[in-house]
Amino acid sequence: MSDIDRLVAAIDPVPHASEQGQDARELFDEIVATPVRARRRVRWPVVVPVATVLAVAIVMGAVFIPADAPSGIAPAAALAFQRSGDDWIVTVKDLYADPERFASEFRARGLDIRLWITPGSPSTVGHVTSRTLSEGDGIEEESVACESPGGGCAVSFRIPAGFRGSEQIWFARPARPGERYDSAGDADATGELLHCVPFRGMTVDEVRAVLAGRDGSIAEFRVGERSDPAQHVPGDWFVQDAVPTAPGQVIVSAQPDRVKLSPELTTYVEKKMAECPRD
Structure with a gap:
């Protein structure tokens, strides 16, 4: 199991969990971690x-x-x-x-x-x-x-x-063609596929359309309490989070219920979007 697989498995897809926003931010902090070694x-x-x-x-x-x-x-x-x-x-x-x-x-x-x-x-x-x-x-x-x-x-x-x-x-x-990322930033960070896209809470179909317009796609999904891998989910499911996994690809955590963002994550998203060009 690669670092990215291990880390996206930690996404908690339980809707309305009080700590959901904090977990989502901790995921991004952990995304660049590598397996534990003897030295600190x-x-x-x-x-x-x-x-x-x-x-x-x-x-x-x-x-x-x-x-x-x-x-x-x-x-x-x-x-x-x-x-x-x-x-x-x-x-x-x-x-x-x-x-x-x-x-x-x-x-x-x-x-x-x-x-x-x-x-x-x-x-x-x-x-x-x-x-x-x-x-x-x-x-x-x-x-x-x-x-x-x-x-x-x-x-x-x-x-x-x-x-x-x-x-x-x-x-x-x-990354070279065919390589998967060993480290990944926020899916909406500058340079990433979902930069300037408020994708959390959008439907899978909506996010898929945005990615297609940027020559990107969803590699696979994570669903359920254990973040189990899934190749397909209904298009009207809601996107909880996303992780870059390879050039032009992201892994998406999705759920059937609407996503409720924590106040902390809402503030984070608003700050990120404020940096984006206005239409």
Whole structure:
């Protein structure tokens, strides 16, 4: 079961539950979580502007040379290291490199750092989605401009040259065709399929029509108290929530009864809609 499957299963579809709105918001906070590891991990919100958490500089056209290339020709580096005083500035050059390539290049400089770059929905691209936290590790993100959401953002880190701890960092990149998201933002966040659509409380048919107009579709549904998967539901059912799951696709939680939004979620939706263009 993937992270997205596990997380959407946590949606509580019981209508009129007093905590329903809070659960819906907690879902979005949890969506970028990954399976629990032995070390403590800090989950970073995916709605913070990229410039506040990451450095970016799209690096296009990185050359990849296969491992069986003629001797004397080394594969292009996945990371660029630049010395700055007592620190290394490390910039990702290849968003699609294997994690072991990153680890190997860090090890070559005496650094025990693991970096995972996984597919994320447009609003999460270029954002740190999770990391372990070592006390006083001194690792910081470098910030420059980034065309977001959905842009090809490459992250830069400032790492003390004398760093002797260990660190694990995850961040999101654009998904390639056929990939499912490992991290996802709000379905109505900037860049997502349902941006500027007050979809909670709309019927399934209404949401399906909106998605079709944006070259999107409903991948599947979650229904009932246990959020059981379902391929089809009646078109007059009501949408409780939605989660981006792959490019052009969302998973929808639906129920036969009208959806009653909590005051907190109502305020959230109103704030989001206030940022949208007026017709």
